[in-house]
């Protein structure tokens with residue numbers, strides 16, 4: 001009987017031995033990483049031996065997927081894609097100033113309309129009502145509009161001047177007060193405790209979320225940071241593809257699943273794990289947002305965040321809102337705020353709306369600053385928000 005089993009036993013032993021030696025070799029190769037403090041943007045130059053070759057189609061297989069919390073050093077690395085020809089993103093400094101034309105054009109009614117009203121020979125009750133209406137039409141919100149009208153009324157009464165430069169300075173000061181230049185709009189994207197900063201990007205589909213993650217990756221690359229993207233919007237396969245393409249253009253790898261409908265928390269976990277392994281500065285996770293099923297969204301987002309936190313702190317939760325949606329955006333914001341602790345707002349499509357006042361309304365509603373604004377479909381049409389530049393663009 002033993003004589004019949006021996007060949008089988010030998011084959012099993014040989015297979016196990018090959019698997020063990022193969023695993024050990026992969027683990028050895030993966031430890032040959034760029035040392036901290038080495039050259040920046042290392043993804044195109046310092047590759048693991050089993051990374052996809054530039055321009056190639058090969059991506060790493062992830063056998064059976066990786067369950068959250070079960071991934072260890074021996075598990076296969078997630079799929080990582082990069083591309084050879086890199087674009088150079090536009091410098092970040094002063095972007096809002098460069099893009100101010102778009103803001104001025106779309107919000108001319110607010111700025112110039114207010115200036116015209118305030119410059120009238122006599123400002124009677126009807127004019128104050130028009131001013132309030134202009135503010136409300138720009139989506140500034142009821143309370144900030146009333147506050148602004150009151151402040152302007154007081155100043156006009158006390159100063160009693162209608163001199164254009166003086167009126168403009170007054171309007172500038174009062175608008176700035178409601179936009180609030182004192183809010184901390186810093187993006188927390190610095191490595192800490194030996195780990196990458198983790199940025200979770202949430203928002204309803206169609207608000208420009210994936211586009212924003214792509215644009216923000218460019219902002220960070222322009223700031224000389226090593227970035228890694230996680231495509232946790234697994235609901236739509238094209239979303240992961242779209243994200244990977246954004247990353248490829250600037251040499252930023254994307255962790256994604258090939259399986260449509262894969263567990264988003266699992267992809268987020270893999271992305272953060274990969275970010276820790278390659279010693280990235282920032283891992284940015286794109287998520288899905290389908291408000292049709294509010295309870296499901298809450299569960300999913302909550303799980304994504306908890307799963308990430310098994311490995312690293314979530315440093316930023318950015319809520320992406322479409323500025324053209326007005327009150328709808330406010331409702332969305334309220335829903336997301338119940339699920340995750342939002343640390344900053346990205347207001348997209350400000351180039352296509354006269355409702356720039358939404359900046360004020362949304363900040364008031366959430367008590368969270370607008371940190372970035374989208375001002376076009378171009379890859380570098382995302383700007384860090386600056387209260388003074390914003391107000392200047394509106395009233396000039």
Ligand SMILES: Nc1nc2c(ncn2[C@@H]2O[C@H](COP(=O)(O)OP(=O)(O)OP(=O)(O)O)[C@@H](O)[C@H]2O)c(=O)[nH]1
Pocket residue numbers: 203204205206207208209210211212233236239242288289348349350351352373374375376377381
């Ligand atoms: N004009 C303008 N268009 C923008 C801006 N940001 C995004 N878009 C456009 O908005 C559309 C939707 O953007 P997506 O990034 O696909 O939206 P999404 O919310 O990620 O949707 P999913 O990929 O399904 O999750 C695209 O056509 C973008 O080019 C912006 O600041 N201004």
